[in-house]
Amino acid sequence: MIFIFDFFQPHHSHGTSNFKNSNPKLNLQLSNLDFAYPNGTRALNDVSLEIRAGSRIAVIGQNGAGKTTLVKHLNGLLKPTRGDVLIGDWNTREHSIAQLARRVGFVFQNPDDQLFKTSVREEIAFGPTNLQVAAGELEARVARALELCGLQNVRDTHPYDLQLWQRRWVTIASVVAMQTPIVVLDEPTTGQDAFGLQRLADLLEQWEREHVTVIAVTHDLDFAVEQFPELLVMAQGQVIARGDARVLNDESVLKRAGLDAPQLVRLANALGWADAPVNVRAFVAHLAQSKNTD
Amino acid sequence: MNQSFYLDRASGWHALHPLTKIAVAFALSVTAFCVRWDFISVALFVFVVIPFAVWGNIWRPVLRATFTVILPLAVSLALIQGFFFPGAQDVLFQIGPFALKREGLEFAFVTGTRLMLIAGAGLLVVYATHPADLALALVQAGAPYPLAYIIVTAIQLLPEMQARADGILKAQQARGLETTGSLRVRVSALLPLLAPLVYGALENVQERALALDARAFRAPRAKTSWRVLRDTLAQRALRWLLVMFSILLIVASVFVPLFIR
Amino acid sequence: MSSLAVEQLGFQYVQAKSDALRGITFEVPSSSITAIVGANGAGKSTLCYALAGFIPHFFKGNMRGAVRVNGMDSKQTPLAQLVTQVGLAFQNPFNQISGAKLTVSEEIAFGLENLGVPRAEMETRIARALELFGLEQVAHQSPYALSGGQQQRLALASIFVMEPPVMVLDEPTSQLDPQGTREVMAAIQTLAAQGRTIVLVEHKLEWIAELATRVLVLHHGELVAQGAPREILQCADEWGLNETRYARAARMARERGLVAKDVLLPQTLEQATNFFRV
Numbered sequence: 001m002i003f004i005f006d007f008f009q010p011h012h013s014h015g016t017s018n019f020k021n022s023n024p025k026l027n028l029q030l031s032n033l034d035f036a037y038p039n040g041t042r043a044l045n046d047v048s049l050e051i052r053a054g055s056r057i058a059v060i061g062q063n064g065a066g067k068t069t070l071v072k073h074l075n076g077l078l079k080p081t082r083g084d085v086l087i088g089d090w091n092t093r094e095h096s097i098a099q100l101a102r103r104v105g106f107v108f109q110n111p112d113d114q115l116f117k118t119s120v121r122e123e124i125a126f127g128p129t130n131l132q133v134a135a136g137e138l139e140a141r142v143a144r145a146l147e148l149c150g151l152q153n154v155r156d157t158h159p160y161d162l163q164l165w166q167r168r169w170v171t172i173a174s175v176v177a178m179q180t181p182i183v184v185l186d187e188p189t190t191g192q193d194a195f196g197l198q199r200l201a202d203l204l205e206q207w208e209r210e211h212v213t214v215i216a217v218t219h220d221l222d223f224a225v226e227q228f229p230e231l232l233v234m235a236q237g238q239v240i241a242r243g244d245a246r247v248l249n250d251e252s253v254l255k256r257a258g259l260d261a262p263q264l265v266r267l268a269n270a271l272g273w274a275d276a277p278v279n280v281r282a283f284v285a286h287l288a289q290s291k292n293t294d
Numbered sequence: 295m296n297q298s299f300y301l302d303r304a305s306g307w308h309a310l311h312p313l314t315k316i317a318v319a320f321a322l323s324v325t326a327f328c329v330r331w332d333f334i335s336v337a338l339f340v341f342v343v344i345p346f347a348v349w350g351n352i353w354r355p356v357l358r359a360t361f362t363v364i365l366p367l368a369v370s371l372a373l374i375q376g377f378f379f380p381g382a383q384d385v386l387f388q389i390g391p392f393a394l395k396r397e398g399l400e401f402a403f404v405t406g407t408r409l410m411l412i413a414g415a416g417l418l419v420v421y422a423t424h425p426a427d428l429a430l431a432l433v434q435a436g437a438p439y440p441l442a443y444i445i446v447t448a449i450q451l452l453p454e455m456q457a458r459a460d461g462i463l464k465a466q467q468a469r470g471l472e473t474t475g476s477l478r479v480r481v482s483a484l485l486p487l488l489a490p491l492v493y494g495a496l497e498n499v500q501e502r503a504l505a506l507d508a509r510a511f512r513a514p515r516a517k518t519s520w521r522v523l524r525d526t527l528a529q530r531a532l533r534w535l536l537v538m539f540s541i542l543l544i545v546a547s548v549f550v551p552l553f554i555r
Numbered sequence: 556m557s558s559l560a561v562e563q564l565g566f567q568y569v570q571a572k573s574d575a576l577r578g579i580t581f582e583v584p585s586s587s588i589t590a591i592v593g594a595n596g597a598g599k600s601t602l603c604y605a606l607a608g609f610i611p612h613f614f615k616g617n618m619r620g621a622v623r624v625n626g627m628d629s630k631q632t633p634l635a636q637l638v639t640q641v642g643l644a645f646q647n648p649f650n651q652i653s654g655a656k657l658t659v660s661e662e663i664a665f666g667l668e669n670l671g672v673p674r675a676e677m678e679t680r681i682a683r684a685l686e687l688f689g690l691e692q693v694a695h696q697s698p699y700a701l702s703g704g705q706q707q708r709l710a711l712a713s714i715f716v717m718e719p720p721v722m723v724l725d726e727p728t729s730q731l732d733p734q735g736t737r738e739v740m741a742a743i744q745t746l747a748a749q750g751r752t753i754v755l756v757e758h759k760l761e762w763i764a765e766l767a768t769r770v771l772v773l774h775h776g777e778l779v780a781q782g783a784p785r786e787i788l789q790c791a792d793e794w795g796l797n798e799t800r801y802a803r804a805a806r807m808a809r810e811r812g813l814v815a816k817d818v819l820l821p822q823t824l825e826q827a828t829n830f831f832r833v
């Protein structure tokens with residue numbers, strides 16, 4: 001069932017300040033969602049979905065499947081052509097993007113669609129300032145976001161003077177600082193080196209501790225199965241599968257969604273193992289076991 | 295987001311050579327300026343622009359855009375000229391110390407309708423002309439290749455700016471900035487929009503230059519074109535007629551007092 | 556014969572405090588696939604710019620050493636001429652649109668128009684590019700109304716269609732789905748087999764191990780290793796590269812004494828299967 005805590009509603013004025021203690025449970029509910037772009041492209045076709053508060057979901061699927069279109073519905077950037085999107089008790093049709101920003105932080109696929117301030121610090125402070133965070137806490141939040149995203153050294157740099165991968169981290173940091181109960185990331189893994197991916201994994205862990213709901217679009221399946229207990233597979237405007245890494249054992253799902261199985265799954269199959277380990281540690285444990293039984 | 299004015303419709307008006315369409319718009323504008331009759335612009339708009347727009351299946355956007363540009367202008371023209379037209383005598387009515395005068399209103403009417411005609415004629419061309427076709431027509435008419443590109447991208451500038459502004463607004467809203475609602479809210483949202491818009495445009499110039507170079511834009515070769523322009527003898531003749539007509543009208547308006555305003 | 560020769564290349568961007576590249580020397584033989592790897596900020600894109608002549612002709616700064624493209628010194632040759640020899644697909648797929656075109660097909664045609672390719676030939680080349688990059692369905696859509704991956708496909712198609720003898724691809728698959736990545740890699744392989752020279756910046760090491768002739772490793776602006784993929788990628792973790800899961804698993808298994816110490820870490824599925832089977 002859906003838990004409804006409309007703690008951000010203006011008439012609960014006492015609720016806004018003690019966000020940390022109220023620990024909101026905002027489930028997401030998408031029902032019979034259709035979406036067509038103004039030029040007539042039908043990008044979503046009857047998508048129904050429930051995402052429980054605190055979930056950590058990776059959205060995967062082929063180019064043009066509708067992943068970006070889907071997640072843009074979660075903070076009202078796009079409004080359904082048909083159907084409804086509920087963020088807790090809020091229907092996105094009835095709330096402005098700015099209101100929804102209190103509940104959902106959104107990191108764009110293209111960092112340049114998101115950055116508009118003249119320094120990294122200001123960029124990060126922009127969101128919390130709009131959410132009327134007090135000055136003292138604002139600085140603390142900015143400092144924390146800078147640290148979590150490894151941006152301390154470029155605090156005062158103009159975002160346009162940074163490299164693409166750093167700009168991506170600025171966009172992530174500016175959402176970290178908003179401390180929303182739901183975070184949506186559109187392709188955060190793109191172009192990241194090993195340190196970047198590790199940092200991202202750490203951040204996901206941090207969000208997990210804070211019971212933040214995380215929905216991330218990614219093409220990096222190896223990362224997805226390691227870091228996300230739940231996968232959502234999209235193809236041609238529809239969700240064609242949902243579940244843990246085992247959904248990728250279905251050959252037809254992979255084919256329809258333009259996916260290759262993760263490396264360890266392919267390897268386990270090639271070795272003739274019955275089930276596929278989701279990470280390197282599990283793989284090696286399985287290997288050790290099979291060596292012992294030999 | 296739509297990044298161009300062009301509306302792709304299968305119409306006879308669309309199929310005309312870009313220069314023919316431009317010649318029509320030019321002749322219309324010249325006529326409105328040279329003929330001494332207060333209602334000439336209105337007449338041309340009603341009996342030429344609108345029928346052409348209907349023919350091109352673009353009458354809705356042409357009318358909408360014309361009036362969103364012209365109405366505020368017309369109102370301010372009417373107020374300013376109506377009350378403050380120099381040397382006007384004929385008072386229509388008095389509000390406190392201010393008198394609304396006929397000559398001023400007439401002047402505002404003629405100027406306003408002229409602007410309406412020019413806007414309508416211009417939109418008739420840009421809504422129905424593929425920018426690449428325009429560039430090609432210009433090059434075939436002897437314009438240098440880079441100049442044609444610049445003209446075409448300049449025409450796209452407005453819708454592109456609009457798209458970028460929309461993108462920035464969306465990004466700001468997604469971080470909690472309220473930009474819709476009361477007038478006060480919307481006006482106060484304009485300022486934080488301006489700086490990134492200008493900065494982004496500058497940044498864009500650099501990126502464009504890079505993209506163009508990578509696509510051999512400056513390669514010293516004879517250029518070809520993917521799109522094909524259709525021109526006919528009749529259209530060429532029509533263009534000549536329209537240009538001759540416009541020149542005659544201009545000359546006439548200088549020498550024959552009947553035409554001058 | 557080598558298509559590209561780089562000698563003691565160094566570069567410092569105008570406002571940068573330190574060098575982005577230092578003392579880089581290597582050659583790229585024709586019809587080979589050379590992969591460039593390195594952590595974020597290692598200098599991969601900067602090297603790409605230099606290979607394609609955008610350094611020194613577009614990005615200003617202090618350039619040392621030389622880059623020779625099919626024998627021509629890039630400093631002495633105008634960019635307009637270099638781009639017909641070396642095609643560069645930029646890292647950021649979102650800003651490579653010409654701005655003058657309204658559909659995907661027209662956008663792909665743009666480069667051909669500039670090269671003066673006759674229209675009849677354009678038609679077949681564009682059709683082939685649309686097919687190769689899976690863009691047929693959006694051929695008549697605006698270049699601005701595309702998904703991220705479709706934009707990257709378009710950017711690549713626009714360069715591929717120009718058929719330059721040397722192609723430098725800066726992270727060409729960053730936005731692509733796995734199937735799209737496989738298609739692009741297959742296309743690269745075909746082109747190399749036909750005699751084209753490819754330089755490829757890529758984070759997906761499995762693909763590099765599958766198809767690169769040679770790998771160059773950049774680290775803090777310096778060329779720290781070059782050679783055959785499997786050997787070079789042994790210390791991928793030390794350079795901040797995203798090791799394959801195969802290599803990671805093999806390393807961990809080695810540390811736990813489950814496999815022999817002296818075998819090279821596997822980088823491809825085939826290598827891994829052999830590695831773990833024994």
Ligand SMILES: Nc1ncnc2c1ncn2[C@@H]1O[C@H](COP(=O)(O)OP(=O)(O)OP(=O)(O)O)[C@@H](O)[C@H]1O
Nearest residue numbers: 037041043063064065066067068069700702703704
């Ligand atoms: N602004 C737009 N206008 C019209 N059509 C669009 C627009 N943006 C995307 N589309 C179309 O909608 C479909 C879904 O696009 P979407 O961006 O949601 O895909 P995606 O799953 O995020 O793909 P990718 O992995 O490439 O980012 C595609 O066919 C695309 O061409």
Ligand SMILES: Nc1ncnc2c1ncn2[C@@H]1O[C@H](COP(=O)(O)OP(=O)(O)OP(=O)(O)O)[C@@H](O)[C@H]1O
Nearest residue numbers: 163165568571575594595596597598599600601602
């Ligand atoms: N236009 C520029 N002006 C100034 N410095 C730059 C510019 N472009 C890159 N740099 C700097 O040069 C160095 C190398 O950057 P480069 O973009 O070549 O790295 P990269 O290996 O391509 O990284 P990534 O994996 O993020 O693409 C970095 O320190 C970067 O900050």
Ligand SMILES: [Mg+2]
Nearest residue numbers: 068109702703
């Ligand atoms: Mg997307």
Ligand SMILES: [Mg+2]
Nearest residue numbers: 599600601646
């Ligand atoms: Mg780079």
